[in-house]
Amino acid sequence: MTEPAVIAGSAGAVAARTRGLRKVYRGTVAVDGVDLEVPEGAVVGMLGPNGSGKTTTIRMLLGLVQPTEGEIELLGVPVPGAADRVLPHVGALVEGPGFHPFLSGRENLLRFAAAEPLLSGRELDGAVSAALERVGLAGAARKKYRAYSLGMKQRLGLASALLAPRRLVVLDEPTNGLDPAGTQEVRRIIAELHAQGVTVLVSSHLLAEVEATCTHVVVLNAGVVVAQGPLDDLLESGNPTLLVVTADGAAAAAALHDHRVTAWLAPAGVRVDLTGTTPATVIETLVRAGVRVDEARRERTGLEDVFARLTHDLGEASGERTADQPAAAEPASDQPAGARPAPDQEPVR
Amino acid sequence: MTAQATVATQEPAPDRLRAPVGRLLRAELRWIFRRPRTLVVLGLLTVLPVITGVAVDLTANGGAAPATGGPGPDGPGGEPPIFVTMATSAFVLPLGSLMTLLMLLLPLTVAMAAGDALAGEQSHGALRGWLLAPVARGRLLVVKAVGVLVVALVAATLVVASGFVTGLVLAGADNLASMSGTELSLGEVLGRLVVAIAWATLYLMAVGAVALAISASTEHPMLVVVSVLGGLIVSGVLLQISALDWLHPYLLPQSLGSLVDLIRDPVATGGLGEGAFRALCYLVIGMSLAYARLTTRDG
Numbered sequence: 001m002t003e004p005a006v007i008a009g010s011a012g013a014v015a016a017r018t019r020g021l022r023k024v025y026r027g028t029v030a031v032d033g034v035d036l037e038v039p040e041g042a043v044v045g046m047l048g049p050n051g052s053g054k055t056t057t058i059r060m061l062l063g064l065v066q067p068t069e070g071e072i073e074l075l076g077v078p079v080p081g082a083a084d085r086v087l088p089h090v091g092a093l094v095e096g097p098g099f100h101p102f103l104s105g106r107e108n109l110l111r112f113a114a115a116e117p118l119l120s121g122r123e124l125d126g127a128v129s130a131a132l133e134r135v136g137l138a139g140a141a142r143k144k145y146r147a148y149s150l151g152m153k154q155r156l157g158l159a160s161a162l163l164a165p166r167r168l169v170v171l172d173e174p175t176n177g178l179d180p181a182g183t184q185e186v187r188r189i190i191a192e193l194h195a196q197g198v199t200v201l202v203s204s205h206l207l208a209e210v211e212a213t214c215t216h217v218v219v220l221n222a223g224v225v226v227a228q229g230p231l232d233d234l235l236e237s238g239n240p241t242l243l244v245v246t247a248d249g250a251a252a253a254a255a256l257h258d259h260r261v262t263a264w265l266a267p268a269g270v271r272v273d274l275t276g277t278t279p280a281t282v283i284e285t286l287v288r289a290g291v292r293v294d295e296a297r298r299e300r301t302g303l304e305d306v307f308a309r310l311t312h313d314l315g316e317a318s319g320e321r322t323a324d325q326p327a328a329a330e331p332a333s334d335q336p337a338g339a340r341p342a343p344d345q346e347p348v349r
Numbered sequence: 350m351t352a353q354a355t356v357a358t359q360e361p362a363p364d365r366l367r368a369p370v371g372r373l374l375r376a377e378l379r380w381i382f383r384r385p386r387t388l389v390v391l392g393l394l395t396v397l398p399v400i401t402g403v404a405v406d407l408t409a410n411g412g413a414a415p416a417t418g419g420p421g422p423d424g425p426g427g428e429p430p431i432f433v434t435m436a437t438s439a440f441v442l443p444l445g446s447l448m449t450l451l452m453l454l455l456p457l458t459v460a461m462a463a464g465d466a467l468a469g470e471q472s473h474g475a476l477r478g479w480l481l482a483p484v485a486r487g488r489l490l491v492v493k494a495v496g497v498l499v500v501a502l503v504a505a506t507l508v509v510a511s512g513f514v515t516g517l518v519l520a521g522a523d524n525l526a527s528m529s530g531t532e533l534s535l536g537e538v539l540g541r542l543v544v545a546i547a548w549a550t551l552y553l554m555a556v557g558a559v560a561l562a563i564s565a566s567t568e569h570p571m572l573v574v575v576s577v578l579g580g581l582i583v584s585g586v587l588l589q590i591s592a593l594d595w596l597h598p599y600l601l602p603q604s605l606g607s608l609v610d611l612i613r614d615p616v617a618t619g620g621l622g623e624g625a626f627r628a629l630c631y632l633v634i635g636m637s638l639a640y641a642r643l644t645t646r647d648g
Binding site: 088090092094099100102119 | 375485
């Protein structure tokens with residue numbers, strides 16, 4: 001299954017890499033030909049609709065599941081062949097937290113701490129306390145896991161991923177069940193890890209989450225990588241727009257339509273599609289048409305737009321939309337060309 | 350936070366790729382003996398010999414009977430004379446209790462422990478925690494098997510100790526006759542009880558190994574207990590069918606009758622040895638299957 005010789009030694013800048021990764025479960029292809037690259041020191045967000053192969057890919061990365069085909073390299077070492085050599089440096093929260101209800105949070109963590117090769121016997125207690133402190137569970141450490149809320153369970157899972165000093169932390173849906181404060185804390189923890197130079201791979205269906213915390217993005221759809229790269233590049237790949245703030249939006253839109261520039265109404269004025277035109281031309285056009293321009297600023301496409309576009313053939317991505325973002329901000333009747341799907345009109349923060 | 354920081358600064362020794370096995374075992378045993386149902390079952394197993402002893406003592410109206418009862422016939426069908434005459438001797442009561450409980454309750458205790466060890470952990474998603482730490486799957490199986498072994502040993506010891514103490518209280522230390530009519534010293538009795546515990550533990554571990562193999566293939570601990578229960582009952586039925594004589598040597602409960610030999614004087618070792626060998630075969634096969642399944646299983 002593993003051919004360590006094929007994989008070149010660590011290229012230096014890659015914490016995890018897969019080539020042609022494929023997993024078939026009883027005839028169902030869960031992951032197909034995934035070439036993944038996780039740059040060292042990056043925070044990589046793994047996006048994809050439910051069932052797109054995120055968790056399967058992560059489980060293969062960690063040596064929990066044998067791939068049907070393909071190679072995996074984790075911190076420069078082939079997996080699952082030499083997984084034992086790297087896993088001490090890898091912390092992971094996969095498929096929700098796994099603990100026993102009759103033990104307290106602290107006792108549960110102590111069990112797993114005992115199995116951490118990098119911790120010596122004397123360090124166990126301190127490491128467990130530190131991990132609990134870090135996820136904000138110090139106060140509930142002696143409570144039975146049975147009595148934990150969903151969010152507390154999730155935090156405990158996070159704590160077990162942070163028991164020992166790590167080089168790579170893999171988090172599968174870390175904000176599941178967390179309230180906004182908890183989500184903020186996860187963001188803070190990821191930022192802390194990033195600042196320490198730890199590579200983080202985080203899968204999520206919360207796009208805002210990924211946009212706020214990640215430097216790189218991998219988008220999976222139906223078991224295939226449809227896009228990956230630095231977050232900024234991915235966002236730039238969407239259509240750039242210009243938001244023109246004006247009191248007379250309707251006149252502005254009409255003027256732009258006359259010049260074959262796509263524009264549609266926004267609450268503060270008009271939003272202009274910059275494909276095939278430049279901001280200078282747009283403003284000049286508007287000024288000549290007698291429209292008062294109060295302000296104009298370039299907008300990046302939201303990750304949500306990119307995601308919807310990339311996973312479009314799966315139907316609507318609306319099921320994956322974050323609950324805290326309303327779907328359509330403007331009435332559809334304002335659409336000039338009528339071709340744009342609603343998500344593209346959403347204002348970006 | 351401070352501990353985390355100091356740990357991060359020191360470079361880990363390159364050879365430190367696995368946690369010491371003693372630490373894993375301690376964590377495993379702490380987990381087993383913190384589990385409420387383990388304690389309940391062990392408590393129940395301790396109480397049963399006491400109940401048996403007191404009940405027999407009340408009905409037999411005193412502890413004079415054991416030596417005069419006469420030897421029972423060999424084989425699994427030979428219990429009744431022992432049961433009747435078991436009375437309350439500190440020698441016969443623990444062995445009788447052990448024999449009775451070995452039929453069902455002790456194997457089920459072990460099956461429960463084995464079911465929790467792998468299937469139960471998997472159903473809670475906790476097995477992943479060990480694999481990711483990482484604990485190699487072979488080592489994990491060893492740790493889990495030792496956990497089951499300790500449960501078997503503790504359960505067998507509790508039954509025998511409880512029976513022994515009850516016997517001492519009810520009949521005193523001077524009524525230690527063997528089934529063959531000879532009187533045994535306290536030291537001799539203790540020696541034989543230790544042998545009985547060791548033999549019973551080996552027998553239970555054979556059940557435990559098979560249970561671990563099932564446990565490695567499912568995530569429902571209940572299925573492990575039910576399978577073991579079903580296996581024991583089916584074996585018991587098959588052992589009653591004389592047309593299947595050729596099959597009997599391969600059935601684990603066939604060994605149980607030989608435990609009676611420890612009450613004879615001198616001890617007939619043939620049956621005990623054969624039983625131990627049979628248990629050993631089951632143990633090897635069960636552990637091999639468990640290893641094969643656990644190493645290929647998705648975590």
